[in-house]
Amino acid sequence: MGLFLLSAVAGLFRRPFRGRELLRQLRFIGAGSSSVIFFTALSSGMVLGLQGYYTLKKFGAEGMLGSGVALTLVMELGPILTALMVAGRVGSAICAEIGIMRISEQIDALECMAVDPFRYLISPKLLAAILSVPLLTAMFDVVGIYGGYLAGVKLMGANSGSYFSSMTLSITNHEIWIGIIKSFVFALLVVWISAGRGYFVHRIRGAGFGAESVSKVTTQAVVLSSIAVLIFDYLLTAVLL
Amino acid sequence: MTYSAASAGLTAIEFVQVSKTFGERERRHRVLNEVSWAIPKGKTTVIAGGSGQGKSVTLKLILGLLRPDSGQILVDGQDVGKMGAGQLRQLRTKFGVLFQGAALFDSLSVFENIALPLRERTKLKEPEIRAKIMATLETLELAGHEEKFPAQLSGGMKKRVGLARALQLEPEIVLFDEPTTGLDPLMTLEIYALFQRMQQQLGYTAVIVSHDIPKVFELADQIVLINKGEADVFAEASQIIHSDKPHIREFAEKTMGL
Numbered sequence: 001m002g003l004f005l006l007s008a009v010a011g012l013f014r015r016p017f018r019g020r021e022l023l024r025q026l027r028f029i030g031a032g033s034s035s036v037i038f039f040t041a042l043s044s045g046m047v048l049g050l051q052g053y054y055t056l057k058k059f060g061a062e063g064m065l066g067s068g069v070a071l072t073l074v075m076e077l078g079p080i081l082t083a084l085m086v087a088g089r090v091g092s093a094i095c096a097e098i099g100i101m102r103i104s105e106q107i108d109a110l111e112c113m114a115v116d117p118f119r120y121l122i123s124p125k126l127l128a129a130i131l132s133v134p135l136l137t138a139m140f141d142v143v144g145i146y147g148g149y150l151a152g153v154k155l156m157g158a159n160s161g162s163y164f165s166s167m168t169l170s171i172t173n174h175e176i177w178i179g180i181i182k183s184f185v186f187a188l189l190v191v192w193i194s195a196g197r198g199y200f201v202h203r204i205r206g207a208g209f210g211a212e213s214v215s216k217v218t219t220q221a222v223v224l225s226s227i228a229v230l231i232f233d234y235l236l237t238a239v240l241l
Numbered sequence: 242m243t244y245s246a247a248s249a250g251l252t253a254i255e256f257v258q259v260s261k262t263f264g265e266r267e268r269r270h271r272v273l274n275e276v277s278w279a280i281p282k283g284k285t286t287v288i289a290g291g292s293g294q295g296k297s298v299t300l301k302l303i304l305g306l307l308r309p310d311s312g313q314i315l316v317d318g319q320d321v322g323k324m325g326a327g328q329l330r331q332l333r334t335k336f337g338v339l340f341q342g343a344a345l346f347d348s349l350s351v352f353e354n355i356a357l358p359l360r361e362r363t364k365l366k367e368p369e370i371r372a373k374i375m376a377t378l379e380t381l382e383l384a385g386h387e388e389k390f391p392a393q394l395s396g397g398m399k400k401r402v403g404l405a406r407a408l409q410l411e412p413e414i415v416l417f418d419e420p421t422t423g424l425d426p427l428m429t430l431e432i433y434a435l436f437q438r439m440q441q442q443l444g445y446t447a448v449i450v451s452h453d454i455p456k457v458f459e460l461a462d463q464i465v466l467i468n469k470g471e472a473d474v475f476a477e478a479s480q481i482i483h484s485d486k487p488h489i490r491e492f493a494e495k496t497m498g499l
Contacts, residue, residue: 016360016361100347101346104347105340105341106344106345106346106347108306109338109340109346111304111306111333112306112333112336112337112338113333113338113357113361113362113406113410114331114334114362115357115361115362116330120361
């Protein structure tokens with residue numbers, strides 16, 4: 001699998017560059033995921049606003065609501081929930097597409113035409129995910145902060161000025177960089193695991209054959225990439241904090 | 242890299258003492274057992290044999306998609322089994338392959354399927370690619386179908402699109418894996434006539450793996466029967482029934498209606 005990732009990364013620098021395919025993948029991974037990210041972010045932000053207000057009020061610290069919501073979203077919930085949504089929506093699609101191409105000999109056909117399947121198939125998806133997921137995470141953060149504002153300020157009555165001023169005081173470049181690095185690593189993990197499961201569907205023991213094997217590895221891809229995202233979230237948090 | 246004197250001239254591909262085994266321990270199955278034979282340049286070689294006897298494995302060995310356990314597979318004198326990924330990619334530019342299920346890219350139209358090797362492997366400009374493909378579509382009686390997707394094509398049309406794609410880079414060697422499987426008898430004859438016509442035009446070496454016995458033997462300049470790990474070479478179909486090996490005579494009786 002390490003060699004698989006290296007080959008996909010090397011494919012980014014080989015010609016001919018597949019610009020049109022990159023745009024198609026950006027549309028699928030980025031624009032296509034924006035609505036699901038929007039609703040996940042809005043509901044997460046609103047829940048954070050409610051829960052945060054309820055908890056902070058007990059200590060008389062409801063003025064710190066904006067800070068709590070923003071820090072939680074930017075450093076933690078934004079990257080991880082975006083990655084989990086992308087794993088479910090995009091990882092499954094990537095795995096199924098490549099798995100079907102493998103079992104119907106389309107990848108063999110590429111190899112026989114002396115076309116590098118990594119450069120042709122995997123690299124555009126990898127690049128599109130690396131570009132899209134941090135942007136989707138940024139969108140998640142902004143929508144989530146607005147959701148927290150709706151619930152905490154508009155519904156529960158927290159002070160609007162302190163919601164935003166506490167946020168600007170507590171969020172620095174360091175926190176923003178943690179979120180960007182996490183989203184970049186999560187994008188890499190999701191595409192690596194999902195594309196890898198599909199690409200090696202014929203070699204995975206116990207996966208069976210034909211459509212059944214693609215179905216099984218697609219489930220595996222989503223589960224494994226979600227677990228990998230959660231594990232790496234802890235490791236990155238421990239290292240970067 | 243090994244260089245065989247025999248493969249320098251009239252031989253396109255040569256198997257030298259090739260063995261290939263699948264499975265582990267008690268499930269081990271030796272598909273090829275030190276087989277040696279050659280495919281002549283510019284001719285049609287038909288590989289026949291029962292199911293699971295190693296016909297498709299033979300094609301995969303030629304393409305370097307599988308590696309032999311021992312022995313050499315020489316393509317123009319170069320040992321495929323010892324090549325790295327870059328060398329294999331270079332070697333495969335000599336080949337065109339028509340897969341059993343045509344292996345068309347189902348998300349691409351007929352035109353885009355045929356254009357793929359030209360866009361990826363040549364520096365032709367888009368108008369040149371279009372002109373070349375339209376000419377091929379005309380030759381293969383596929384004109385007017387260029388915007389269709391593989392799911393909208395009949396079995397025979399898929400094979401013809403697969404053949405068009407395989408021939409775009411003007412390969413020296415074309416491998417056909419079960420090219421008439423799933424086709425009706427009339428379409429089978431049409432596909433065979435097309436193979437002969439294209440080979441006369443382009444002069445490539447053809448290697449056909451097929452179950453369609455005895456019809457496919459009519460195309461053959463050489464027949465290779467793969468059975469029980471052995472490969473037996475015949476110049477023509479009538480020689481098969483005179484083989485001194487009982488299992489080959491039995492195969493001929495069962496499959497050739499003799």
